Amino acid sequence: MKRLAIFALVFLSALRFPQSGFAESPPESFLHPRPAAAFPFAFWKADAAGATPTPSASPSASPNTFVATYSSDGDTNGILTFAGKNFDAGGSWTNPHTAGYVVAVRSSDETGTATHIVNHAVENTHTSNVANSWIAIDLGSPRSAVLDKYSIRIRSGADPRAIRNWKLQGTNSTASNSISHLAAATWTDIDVRVADTTMANTGSTWVTYTITGTPGGYRWIRILQNGLNGGAVPDNYFTVSEIELYGTLSY
Ligand SMILES: [Ca+2]
Numbered sequence: 328m329k330r331l332a333i334f335a336l337v338f339l340s341a342l343r344f345p346q347s348g349f350a351e352s353p354p355e356s357f358l359h360p361r362p363a364a365a366f367p368f369a370f371w372k373a374d375a376a377g378a379t380p381t382p383s384a385s386p387s388a389s390p391n392t393f394v395a396t397y398s399s400d401g402d403t404n405g406i407l408t409f410a411g412k413n414f415d416a417g418g419s420w421t422n423p424h425t426a427g428y429v430v431a432v433r434s435s436d437e438t439g440t441a442t443h444i445v446n447h448a449v450e451n452t453h454t455s456n457v458a459n460s461w462i463a464i465d466l467g468s469p470r471s472a473v474l475d476k477y478s479i480r481i482r483s484g485a486d487p488r489a490i491r492n493w494k495l496q497g498t499n500s501t502a503s504n505s506i507s508h509l510a511a512a513t514w515t516d517i518d519v520r521v522a523d524t525t526m527a528n529t530g531s532t533w534v535t536y537t538i539t540g541t542p543g544g545y546r547w548i549r550i551l552q553n554g555l556n557g558g559a560v561p562d563n564y565f566t567v568s569e570i571e572l573y574g575t576l577s578y
Contacts, residue, residue: 379503382467383427385414385578389469397476397573400533405571406472407445407464414470414578422446430465430504434565444570449483449531453566460565463509463549470578471499471544474517478535479550480569481526488566489526492554494519495538497545514549517542521554528557531568538574548572 385391393414395406403420410428412418424431424442433441439452444462454460466472477495481487496514518538526534550570555561 379505379508380427380430381504382429382465382470383413384467385470387415389578391578393576393578395573395576397478397535400478400535401480401569401571405478405573406466406576407571408447409576410466411445411447420447429467432463432465432504432506432509434460434462434506434510437564443568447569449480449568451482451484452568453482453488453564456563458563459551459553460563461510461549461551462565462567462570463504463547464570464572465504466546466548466576466578468546470576471546472497472548472572472574472576473544474538474542474548474572474574476535476537476573477518478533478569478571478573479526479567480531480533481529482566482568483530485530486559487528487530487532488556488558488562488564489528489532490520490552490565490567491523491526491557491561492521492552493523494551494553495536496549496551497543498547498549499545501547509547509549512547514551515543515545517545517548524557526557528559533569544575544577 393409395404398404407423410423411420413428422445423429424445431441431445433454435455435457437453437455439450443450443452479490481489494516495518497517498512498514501512502508526532552565
């Protein structure tokens with residue numbers, strides 16, 4: 328009778344764990360079954376909602392001050408170049424957005440991506456043909472910049488659609504770096520240009536603009552194109568390929 332009971336127990340155990348056998352532990356997934364689609368779906372959902380990264384911390388403790396003095400269009404004196412050295416004048420430069428030192432965001436990416444505006448290269452890059460397109464830079468916490476000049480380089484190629492109507496703006500508050508949150512933030516004008524024809528409609532042109540007065544210090548800087556560009560047939564494509572900022576950075 329006892330032998331029969333042992334046989335029955337062994338037989339039933341083998342039926343319950345047919346893959347692992349009763350000499351081994353059952354697989355972890357058998358003990359803690361999880362819905363197969365749950366994790367990947369949640370992951371996909373977070374991505375679809377829009378990743379909103381924030382810049383990394385400075386390598387040295389704040390507060391520090393960096394004064395970026397303009398010398399020529401496309402020089403390496405600017406705040407964004409300094410950011411590309413991880414806020415260390417002796418550091419080597421890399422794309423500050425790719426490295427996570429700042430975050431660049433564009434209202435839309437029809438050709439190229441926002442990372443093009445800080446990559447120290449000129450290319451064909453632009454938003455969709457939509458009114459009030461913009462580019463924004465998050466300098467990260469606890470940084471803020473009081474700007475005195477800024478440089479803009481238009482995209483490469485024929486008929487680049489030089490910038491004509493825009494506002495340079497700053498803010499210190501946004502719910503996140505998502506496109507919708509940045510669009511909904513309250514921005515303060517730093518420099519406003521209307522029908523400004525300074526920039527030739529020639530591919531890869533740099534122009535540096537001087538800010539009148541002393542603006543506040545802002546962590547987020549944005550350029551909003553709030554009027555038609557200077558293309559052969561003016562439209563709303565925002566085709567800035569590079570920007571640089573000058574003034575005093577607290578970091
Ligand atoms: Ca570029």
